[in-house]
Amino acid sequence: MVHRPLRHSLRPLPALHDDWLERISGTLKDPTLDRSHFCREILCEIAYPEYVVNYDTALVDPKIPLGTRLALSTLDPRHVTLEPEYYADCDDEKFQRVKPLLWLWYSFDRLPVGGQNVELGVRFRRLLAPHIFKSVGERFKAFQHVEFSYGYNIECGDDVVVHRHVLLDDRGGIKIGNKVSISDYANIYSHTHSIVDQKDVTNATTVLEDGVRITYHATVFAGVKVGLDSMVGAMAVATKDVRPHHVNVGIPAKSVRVKPNAPNTTPDRLHTSHEREHKS
C-alpha cells in the first residue's frame, strides 16, 4: 500500500464562488427567513435565470409552454412532495422546516453548477448541513447525490466524510461520531418493516462510533452499533453490532480480523487467518 494523501493546492477558483457562498451563509443566519422562497430564488437563478425577475407572472403566462411553467413551479418546495411526508411518523413541523433546504441540496446536485463540482458542492453542503441536521461538527464533507429521510434526525461529529450516492435513512435517528467515513453507495438505515405487515415499522437509532469506515456499497441495518474504529467491508450487510476495531465483511457481515493497530485490550483479538481458522 502507498500512502496517498489528498492534494490541497489546486488552481484558485473565481471569486464568484466565495461571493455566492457568503450570500447563502449570510441569508441562512436569518431566523425569520422564508426558506421556501429562498430555495426557489436560488434555484431560479442557477436553473432558469431568464425567469428571475418575472417568476410569478411566468407561472400563469399561457405563452410559456406548460412543461416549462411546471418546471418553474417545482423550484418552490411547497409545490413538490418528498417521500418522508408520506410517513406516519414524520414530525411535520420539523420536516417542513428542513424540506426547502433538502430540496435545494438535491436540486443543486442535479444541475451543471452542482453535481460533480467538488469544491463548490462540498462547501455549499457544509453550509446547509447545520440548518438540516440535529447537530454537525467541523469540516463536514458530503459529495454529490447523498440522500436523507428526514435530515433532522442526524447527529454528526467532526471530520465526517460522506461520499457520493450514500443514503442516510435517519427515520429512527443516526448518530455519527468523529472521523467517520461513509463510502460510495453505502446505505445506513434506521427503520425496518415487519415481515408480516409492511406497515408495521420499527424505528431504531443506528450508531457509527468514532473512526468508523463504512466502505462502498455496504449496508448497515436499523439499530446496529458499529463500534469504535471498526470497518464494514465492501458490499457487506451489517445486521448486528460490529465490535470496536473489528473488520466485518460479507452477508451477514462477520468479523474477519481485528485491525493490526487495535489496542491490546480489544476483546476477541484474532490476528491472522490461521488463528481465525483455529478459533472458529
Ligand SMILES: CC(C)(COP(=O)(O)OP(=O)(O)OC[C@H]1O[C@@H](n2cnc3c(N)ncnc32)[C@H](O)[C@@H]1OP(=O)(O)O)[C@@H](O)C(=O)NCCC(=O)NCCS
Ligand atoms: C474490508 C476490507 C478492507 C478487508 O480487507 P483485509 O482486512 O485486508 O481482509 P482480507 O483481504 O485479508 O480478507 C479476509 C477474508 O475476508 C474476505 N473478504 C475481504 N473483503 C471482503 C468483502 N468485502 N466481502 C466478502 N468477503 C471479503 C477475503 O476473501 C478473505 O477471506 P478468506 O480468509 O476466506 O480468504 C476489504 O475487503 C474491503 O472491503 N475493502 C473495500 C475497499 C476499501 O478499501 N475501502 C476502504 C476505503 S473506502
